[in-house]
Amino acid sequence: MPRQLRPASFEAAAAALSGAAAGGEAVRIVGGGSKLRWGAAAAPPDVELRTERLDRILEHNQGDLTAVLEAGVPLARAQAQFASAGQMLALDPFLGPDHEATVGGVLATADSGPLRHRYGAARDLVLGMTVALSDGTVAHSGGKVIKNVAGYDLGKLFTGSLGTLGMILSVSVRLHPLPSRTATVVGDSAEPGTVARAAGRLAAEPLELEALDVAWSAGRGGVLARCAGSASEQRARRIAELMRGHGLDGVQIVTDDAELWARQRAGQRSDRGAMVRVASRPSALPRVLEAVQAADATAVGRAATGHTFVAVSPAALGTLLGHLPEGAVPVLLDAPDELRAAVDPWGPPGDRGAYELMRRVKQRFDPARACNPGVFVGGI
């Protein structure tokens, strides 16, 4: 069992990290623990540095639509506070069965949900970040205002770094107004191409959708288009007409749509099978869905950004990968142990120059190689 450390301050966290690093120990940084198994299988860490006592909402500046959160704040708790002021952090990944995912964990994994369609990825909502490095440095970057170009954007570098550069201590984020009303238009088809092309044509229209998802399961797929705002139902009626025109069946407007979207989020994780995130050009979506069908898999995804989450049985993984279109980049997120032991979930490092840079970044920020060694791309 790794040694468990639960620092309650930035200084204590930095000291814990540098102490372990100085002793040559490998450190895993743990938030809610809902995505602990993402990344490559590596030797068990010597130390687990847990963020659970770094759980304060340091600022919620309602008038400025910003907030500063410690890494261990459960995202669900932060969202509840923002919602009470009619606001939200527009970052809505699946938060785990007990809503345990923390702000730090969501950022370290760059996880996201359907709202990515309109509001961008996790990195697009980060205004500033405070991190601890393995030599004990506590460093701030960015700021607390929504517009700021002073200094390097280390918040983006650490977002998605899977704890391999250091420990995220706190983050300042941009908030958005919580929509007063929403309405979701759904339509379906048994043809992957019809589903994908209908979604693609909606994406090309100036509809300003809150989210635009596809789903595929058991030989049938659907498109979900969510409108938000005071005129959302009016807009939904227009979108319903468009969907019918694009050949979708069973088109209907759902105004009580929270459950629909909760299902899309839950579809991004897999308890027992494998979950593959596929990044592709949006125009490749028809062929991605064909691959999903070929592998007898289920999928949810963001039609306009080209991110598809595929739940597939380990036995059919090869079929899925073999059918993916050229240029699509798969990353294995969830997987049973035997599968994780057998493959590199990241696939081969892509561009050689970029990979060399990543290695150099790792060397500069974590020369002791203490932070989550071996779990990242190409063994970083």
Add this chain to the structure above:
Amino acid sequence: MESGAELVDRLSGICGADHVLTHPHALATYRSDALAHYRQEPLAVVLPGSAAEVREVVRLCFEARVPWVARGSGTGLSGGALPVADGVLIVLSRLRRILSVDLEDGRVVVEPGVTNLSISRVVAPTHFYPPDPSSQIVCSIGGNIAENSGGAHCFKYGFTTNYVTGLEVVLSDGSVAQLDRDAPGYDLLGAFVGSEGTLGVATRIEVRVVPRPESVRTLVAFFEHTAQAGEAVSAIVAAGIVPGAIEMMDRLSIKAAEEATGVGYRLDAGAALVVELDGPAEECEARFEEVIALVEREHAIEVRVAADDTERELIWKARKAAFAAMGRIAPAYYVQDGVIPRTRLSEVLQRIDELSAEYGLQVANVFHAGDGNLHPLVCYDAARDGEPARAEELAGLIVKTCVDAGGSITGEHGVGVDKKAYMPSMFAEPDLEAFQRLRCAFDPHGLANPGKVMPTPRLCGEVPGPYREHPLERAGVATRF
């Protein structure tokens, strides 16, 4: 180290003698960017004609350990493209091809010298490229990458960093890296955009374009005082409305802009607030009515709604003319770029008024009100003894006021040389050291745009300890699962 003459010969060998400038008259053209009071002649100016030539030039500089600065159109307002003495200025204005336009995926691939506006033009009328700095007619997309440029519409639409999806970059050792937003690994793209040319130079740029909004509604509201206009902004934001643009001008900037354009802005007003909503027609209409009610509630003395595109252009004409029109008020000005949390607007403006009175110098305020990005223009006359120095001091105090209010020294112009002295007001030594780690990962010899961003020169140390290789790395290629 070879001599300057040898270096120039070799640069000519790469780009052709016609594209290597060394004559003092030619160098003078390039000694400044748009922040003209910083001047420095480089050893040579080189205008490569292709990405391959850029690579060769950078490689040559690396071998000779000569520093270099990349320059786009030179419209930057922080001295970011100021040349380095004895260095090479790499001007990218010949790299201006649009390489591909893919409207189905909403992607455009361009060379770095392509202007910002030409991207929107090439995808019109169905799409547009949202980041729109005021200089968009001439500023280059490569420069936008370096500065993470914003613009009037970034409160709603975001900044350059939110739209760049891929970059080919040349690092200071002449090697090339492809940074792709969707590639697994560190977000090197996010680190590169806004790094002010200190991490390398982009030679190929892929950006995302988005559907042009269906409906646009614009108004200008006049108020007696900026405080009331500030309250109106707060009321609009509190109502959950995210305007496409929301811009404020104070009495002095209204006067300058109106004298320059004659579009009919009210000279008796203390503040003008331009509000533009865009989006789906139904939503835009409903919310625009709300905005009108809110500005009236906050005591607007007059609200003018643009009835058509022509009237909309007129409203914007005054706002866009504000900087240039300031020449009517004073022979010269310092423009600052501080950002504040928007809710602190009234007190910060009051503090600027006090400072202005104390220094006996006029300060005009033009700003992006939604995101709290102020552009105070500190007016001065260089012919008056000591006035430039007093103006600079006043400008510095305004920046400090912004930082003290919880803001930033720069919202969109960048640090460059102009604001690097203010960096320690925002960042402590460990923060700057962390920045330096990134810099050293990309450019260990400090050859790319040295002397910018960081307040004091720093060198990169060797990486301590051997890098322990993971077995997957040793194997060369990890297994594809």
